[in-house]
Amino acid sequence: MKKHPVWAYSSLLVALLVLITLALTQGATKVTLTALDAGQFNTLFNIRLPRIIAALISGAMLAVAGDFFQAALRNAIADPSILGISAGASLFQLIGGLLLPTLLFNKFIFALLGGLVAFLLLILFQKKMDPYRLILIGVALNAMFSGIQQIFTPTTSSSSAVSFATSTWSTVLFLVVLGIIGLMLALVIAPWANYLKIGDAQLKTLGLSVTGVRWSLLLLAVFLTSTVTASVGILPFIGIIVPHVSRYFVGHDYRQVVPFSVLAGAFLLLLSDTIGRLIVMPNEITAATILAVIGGPFLIFILARQGGRRHAS
Amino acid sequence: MQVKQLTYAYPNQNRGVTQLTFAINPGTMTAIIGPNGSGKSTLFKLLARELQPDSGTIELEQQPITHFSAKEYARKVAVVHQHNQLYDDISVLDLVRFGQLPYHSLLAEPDDAQIKPILDYLELTALQQQSMNQLSGGQQQRVWLAMALAQQPEYLLLDEPTTYLDLHFQASFMELLAKLNRELHLTIVMILHDLNQALHFSQRVIMLADGRIVAGGTPETVLTPPHLQDVFRINTELVTTKQGQFIVQLPTTTTAD
Numbered sequence: 001m002k003k004h005p006v007w008a009y010s011s012l013l014v015a016l017l018v019l020i021t022l023a024l025t026q027g028a029t030k031v032t033l034t035a036l037d038a039g040q041f042n043t044l045f046n047i048r049l050p051r052i053i054a055a056l057i058s059g060a061m062l063a064v065a066g067d068f069f070q071a072a073l074r075n076a077i078a079d080p081s082i083l084g085i086s087a088g089a090s091l092f093q094l095i096g097g098l099l100l101p102t103l104l105f106n107k108f109i110f111a112l113l114g115g116l117v118a119f120l121l122l123i124l125f126q127k128k129m130d131p132y133r134l135i136l137i138g139v140a141l142n143a144m145f146s147g148i149q150q151i152f153t154p155t156t157s158s159s160s161a162v163s164f165a166t167s168t169w170s171t172v173l174f175l176v177v178l179g180i181i182g183l184m185l186a187l188v189i190a191p192w193a194n195y196l197k198i199g200d201a202q203l204k205t206l207g208l209s210v211t212g213v214r215w216s217l218l219l220l221a222v223f224l225t226s227t228v229t230a231s232v233g234i235l236p237f238i239g240i241i242v243p244h245v246s247r248y249f250v251g252h253d254y255r256q257v258v259p260f261s262v263l264a265g266a267f268l269l270l271l272s273d274t275i276g277r278l279i280v281m282p283n284e285i286t287a288a289t290i291l292a293v294i295g296g297p298f299l300i301f302i303l304a305r306q307g308g309r310r311h312a313s
Numbered sequence: 314m315q316v317k318q319l320t321y322a323y324p325n326q327n328r329g330v331t332q333l334t335f336a337i338n339p340g341t342m343t344a345i346i347g348p349n350g351s352g353k354s355t356l357f358k359l360l361a362r363e364l365q366p367d368s369g370t371i372e373l374e375q376q377p378i379t380h381f382s383a384k385e386y387a388r389k390v391a392v393v394h395q396h397n398q399l400y401d402d403i404s405v406l407d408l409v410r411f412g413q414l415p416y417h418s419l420l421a422e423p424d425d426a427q428i429k430p431i432l433d434y435l436e437l438t439a440l441q442q443q444s445m446n447q448l449s450g451g452q453q454q455r456v457w458l459a460m461a462l463a464q465q466p467e468y469l470l471l472d473e474p475t476t477y478l479d480l481h482f483q484a485s486f487m488e489l490l491a492k493l494n495r496e497l498h499l500t501i502v503m504i505l506h507d508l509n510q511a512l513h514f515s516q517r518v519i520m521l522a523d524g525r526i527v528a529g530g531t532p533e534t535v536l537t538p539p540h541l542q543d544v545f546r547i548n549t550e551l552v553t554t555k556q557g558q559f560i561v562q563l564p565t566t567t568t569a570d
Binding site: 194209 | 411
């Protein structure tokens, strides 16, 4: 299929702008952007805007993490939430909060540590990275980390804990700073993901450090995932839905896939959050729940369609 | 390129190569032949630095190849594997650009001015925007060869390059290699399965059996019916036609006399 990246980018940008406008103006309090009173300004600036920014950047980060996991592991269904990376980050963040509550940035540091531990366990148990065994081990790690977390916090289910409703400028600040750094870096090294399309033996004969390239992509993906988990919580399936959709629209070149994923990930998460906020007003359904409802069938669709093929979309 | 006393044994296996010594003269085409398990692929991996020898050396420009960095070696020796793995879709042009990796940092932009003559030479220009998945086996093999040429190597190592190709593409691919050798003075070392390809497209043949060299020299002196009987356990006859000599395998019940 001939891809038309310019049309895809343009359409997505327009859709994103419409969605942002909708998310800003719609809700329990209707806001008209051209005629703001003090109350509306407060709702807009201190409640909706940080929430929207948190959703946009988190979605972008998780989508790019999905791109890199899939490229580096050569596995079309590798997703940080399925692989247990998000659950590891979440558990360690909780433990960090209990052990060293006064440590500055403890949430981020422990979440990153947790993401790394989960990832290293994954690699340790499945050195050859067989696609399906890797996913099964990820599922097991996910269940294990989530189970341990439930022991610490028996009254809170992991999905209901995830909400952008509590996002404020102070909670969003670190996410934005770390997210922008991570995404900028991702855009710079996006071409490296292309190299891993050919076998390791061939790459080595080109003088390339395959290990260096693979680990750079994976560590950045762990960083992006852990940062979102520390700030917002576990958001499932973005890292699998968005890379597939991106490849469908802009082709398989990661120099196109990664920037498109930034926009598409931002769109998907803000859409999920906005739908969850609007459909049962004044109550809310969390973005994680909406994503699970969309993502589950999407994953089944991919598996049924591919029958084991990698990266097709 | 000098191979001296090269020995490698796979851990816990009775396979490998033993005490191989030979020279690859610059500008020549050398065929390495032998039955399955004779050590051809092991020798290929040692030449490509995918394996480290237990003892002995491979020297390039009077230096052991271990003295070259990965990038330095990639600028001198390019490798085309028998089975080229592709895990995701990629365009012809992007794949050929990978051949420039030995010359650039990972963040550098590709230099297509270097690539275009190679695409032209291998008649791939019209296909450059196509996806690899859309190409025939013969076209794909030419793209992998183009990637190897983009490394601007002095030596080209090929592991059974025509195994997965149709007969028509096998002939044209071998003729292309001969042209590269003739016009660009590339030194070509190829593992071949097809004895007639070795007979027609090499100046030197190295015959392996059980990890050792059993014969080495010109195709006419190595690819003789007695040698082939000893090493491959096949009855053969050299048949002379207008197009030259060909090795014909005879039924096992028939003698070659």
